[in-house]
Amino acid sequence: MSFLPISLNLAGKKIGLIGGGQVAAQKLKSLVRYSSNICVVAPEIVPEIEANPAVQCIRETYQPKHIDGLFLVFACTDSPEVNAQIQADCESRGILCNRTDDAAVSGFHSSALIETDDFVAAINSKNKEVKKTVLLSQEIEHFIREREQLLKQKEQLAGKVYLVGFGPGNPNLLSRRGEQLLFQADIIFYDDLLDHEFLARYRGEKHYVGKRRGNHSKEQDEINEVLYQAAQSGKMVVRLKGGDPLIFGRGSEERFYLEERGILVEFVPGISSAIAAASLGNIPLTHRGIASSVSFGTAHGKSSYKIPNSDTAVYYMGASHMHEIATNYLEQGYPDDYPVGLVYKASFPDQEVTRTTIGRLSRREIVAKSPVIGIFGNTVNYGEILKMKK
Known part of the structure; x- marks a missing residue:
């Protein structure tokens, strides 16, 4: 050019x-x-x-x-x-x-021009594609004007904590409201598995407070306190969580701690990892004639290994315990070929989907990699079931 x-x-x-x-x-x-x-x-x-x-x-x-x-x-x-x-x-x-x-x-x-009260932006096409240039400039103009309006409102947001769900990890699945708040934030506390390069576009201070198995950068009590201190100092705080803040995200704990101390808190929903894993792994959680109920559980402790009374069960954060969960299913009388779907790194470019059975998983013929979502139920093989019904 x-x-x-x-x-x-x-x-x-x-x-x-x-x-x-x-x-x-x-x-x-x-x-x-x-x-x-x-x-x-x-x-x-x-x-x-x-x-x-x-x-x-x-x-x-x-x-x-x-x-x-x-x-x-x-x-x-x-x-x-x-x-x-x-x-x-x-x-x-x-x-x-x-x-x-x-x-x-x-x-x-x-150039295609975008003018606001504070600046002018110009869009040029390398190949002089006028229609595409105009459409892009309109899209950018809408984004800029929306962002400017939000920044003008920022004074009302100081001293408040936003508990924002980032979704399963792919930035494209972040909600629009979540991204608006990230642009405005003075300080961002973020979890594990979030895209660091994506977060670099936001001007706020970034502080990692993630927790992985055997490696906690901060304990929950410490996270609660740093959120409180940041908000109390008058900063606009975004607490960015993987998935949704209220599904195994400890969002309610953080809200309770902050509101007890007079800090305003707002939840911003995110796409839960279970929903993303099911959609992107082509494993419906419910399907007419096959499954009409679904439950969610973690696989951190022994109490999580119980078999819920639902057609489909989804387990979070349990790569190292998936074989134990499968064994529990067998002990409860489920057949050896009862289906299991393992979705590794849902929404990431290197996502992997493995369809197996509780028998193979129990015998460790299949080893789940972390991070994984485990889906137990007949919907894992819904395509084969529908073919058999025909």
Whole structure:
């Protein structure tokens, strides 16, 4: 790409549009926001241009004298030959020229502009794909204006803690509300398995407070206290949790601790790892005629190994205990071929889905890798069951 995106100072400089049709009128819409020293040269000029008080209209056929003293020129006629002549005349005088009919040979490109009270952003297409550029600029403009509005409201958010669910790990599954708060946060306390590179885009201080098996960066009491101290100092605090804050995320413990001490707390839901694992692993948690109930459990302690009274059971955080859970199923009279789905690193690029049975899992013929979601139930093989029913 040979075009350098830059901003030009137009103060005291004259701009020329050669051509008086709709193409020139469209160019004029953005130019008059930055300059009131514009001339339009054409034998015929549309009323939309003539009605603009910032424009000097010259009803003449183009001649080289018309570009004398101009800083920028837009060749907007409907004749490629005339536009080429305008460009050649500009180049001989050291004047930058934009040809609306041939972007590749132009001296400069016009950017799609996004203007707010505080700044101007410009979007340029390497391949001059106008439609895609406009759509992208509209999307960015919406995002910027929304973010600015949120930042203006930030004074109301100080001294408050937001318990935000990040989802299973893939940043694309973070809720819109969660991302808005991350942009505003003064300080972010985040869990394990979250995308560090993704978090780098946010300006707030980042503090890791994750807990993995046998490796706790901070105990829960310490996490509660650092959240309290940060909020008490007047900072806007985001406590970012994997999955959803209220599904094995200790969100209720943190809220209780903070509210007892007078700190305002708000929950922001996240996609639970179980829901993500089921969807992305193609293992429905319920299915008409196969399963109409589902339960969630952890596999940290012995009490978690009990078999729930549901058609489908989902176990979190239990890679090292999945064989014990499977053994418990066998002891409770479930058949050796009762299905199990193991979803490793749900939503990540290296996600793996393993379909097996409680027998194989109990005998350690299959070893679950951490982090894993274990799904026990006939929906794991729902496709085969439906084929058999046919």
